[in-house]
Amino acid sequence: MQSHHIHLAGHPFHYLTWGDPGRPPLLMLHGFPEYSAAWDELATRLCDRFFCIAPDQRGYGQSWAPPEVGDYTASKLVSDMAELIDSLGLAPCTVLGHDWGAAVAYGLAMMTPDLVARLIIVNGVHPAPFQRALAAGGAQSEASQYILFLRQEGSEDILAANDFEKLTGLFSAKMDLAWMTPEKRTAYKREWARPGRLKAMINWYRASPLHVAAPGAPLEDVPALPRDRLMVPHPHLLIWAKDDTALLPEATDGLEDFAPALTRIEIDGADHWVCHQKPDDVARAILDWTG
Numbered sequence: 001m002q003s004h005h006i007h008l009a010g011h012p013f014h015y016l017t018w019g020d021p022g023r024p025p026l027l028m029l030h031g032f033p034e035y036s037a038a039w040d041e042l043a044t045r046l047c048d049r050f051f052c053i054a055p056d057q058r059g060y061g062q063s064w065a066p067p068e069v070g071d072y073t074a075s076k077l078v079s080d081m082a083e084l085i086d087s088l089g090l091a092p093c094t095v096l097g098h099d100w101g102a103a104v105a106y107g108l109a110m111m112t113p114d115l116v117a118r119l120i121i122v123n124g125v126h127p128a129p130f131q132r133a134l135a136a137g138g139a140q141s142e143a144s145q146y147i148l149f150l151r152q153e154g155s156e157d158i159l160a161a162n163d164f165e166k167l168t169g170l171f172s173a174k175m176d177l178a179w180m181t182p183e184k185r186t187a188y189k190r191e192w193a194r195p196g197r198l199k200a201m202i203n204w205y206r207a208s209p210l211h212v213a214a215p216g217a218p219l220e221d222v223p224a225l226p227r228d229r230l231m232v233p234h235p236h237l238l239i240w241a242k243d244d245t246a247l248l249p250e251a252t253d254g255l256e257d258f259a260p261a262l263t264r265i266e267i268d269g270a271d272h273w274v275c276h277q278k279p280d281d282v283a284r285a286i287l288d289w290t291g
Contacts, residue, residue: 001040005062008083014062015055015084016040019047025090026050029081031099031124033171033201035061035191042275045283049290050094055084057104059200061191066200072207078107085115092117094290097124098275099247100204109232119232119259120286122239123272125251126232126258128225131210133251137218140248146170147212150205156198164189167198174245179276232259237289239282241267241274263289 002017016036026046028039036054043052056063058080059072081104085091095116097105102124109116133140149155159167168185171177180188192198213219236259238252256262265285270277 001037001043006084006087008064008080008087011064011066012062013055013058013064013080013084015053016043017054018043018052019050021051023047023049023051025088025093026052027081027085027090027093027095028052028054029057029095029097029101029104030054030060031097031101032204033167033188033192034099035188037187039275041279042282045279046286049287053084053088053090055081057081057101059203060197061194065194065196067196069203069206072200072203074103074107074208075111077104077204078111081108082112082115091115094118094120096120096122096286098122099124099272103127106232109234109236110230113233116234118290119234119236120239120289121237122275122282123241123244123247125247126230126255127210128227128230128258129254130251131222131225133248133253134210134212135219135222136250137213137216138250140251141213142215143246143248144212145215146173147205147208147210150202156202159202160192160198164192167192175271175273176243176277177273179273227258230258232261234261236262237286238262238264239267239274239285240264241270241272241278243269243271244274246272265289 004015004017006013030038036056039054046052058077059065085093092115095105095108102121105119105121106126109119134144211219211222267274267278267281275282
């Protein structure tokens with residue numbers, strides 16, 4: 001694993017790499033509340049086949065963390081990664097996203113399709129099926145009520161109190177965190193404690209236009225999303241750990257309408273943190289699918 005620093009649009013970003021730069025590139029996009037090194041278990045299993053690149057995305061780790069909510073709109077997050085692909089000469093590359101990283105990965109596929117060769121999502125969601133599930137007032141709406149808490153002013157202070165007690169609790173809520181060794185916990189807390197980072201990380205939620213219904217109270221006035229702008233033309237693999245309690249299967253219902261070249265693979269006995277819990281299974285699925 002090697003550490004690198006780069007400027008994108010004049011702002012500092014940090015990324016890690018594994019493997020030989022001569023191999024096909026695999027851009028690995030983390031979610032909340034992780035950072036670039038969260039990909040280490042998986043990247044070490046893939047770097048014999050791929051040149052793995054994992055950035056700290058905007059607001060995370062050692063990368064640029066502007067203070068305003070408006071700095072975290074989808075177009076800006078996608079623009080960062082598009083510029084990284086261009087700057088490193090990676091296009092077209094395979095893009096892999098988990099959690100919020102999946103949102104950016106989908107954005108790259110939809111907004112800059114020429115930069116993407118294939119799309120791999122691990123327990124992440126396309127905005128259209130996800131918005132439909134969030135608005136329905138059912139199980140996904142209930143599971144996503146934490147988003148409304150995160151959007152509240154000052155939520156970062158609550159999460160950071162008592163050595164990140166509540167953030168750690170949110171990380172592990174109804175999930176198996178046996179993979180989180182003391183060394184990893186220390187590393188995560190170091191990244192969370194960087195000045196301004198926790199607020200910046202939560203600003204991703206504040207900037208999101210997604211509407212979350214109250215349980216049992218479906219939203220009737222959610223704006224329609226333009227289907228033609230949300231298509232994924234690339235070969236697309238969705239890896240889904242079946243015990244995820246944050247993202248439920250209903251959040252992917254109808255994904256084939258937007259991704260006609262979709263392949264689904266399910267993994268038993270793992271939850272939202274499947275890349276840590278079962279990296280061998282995730283790596284095998286990726287290597288088998290990519291050939």
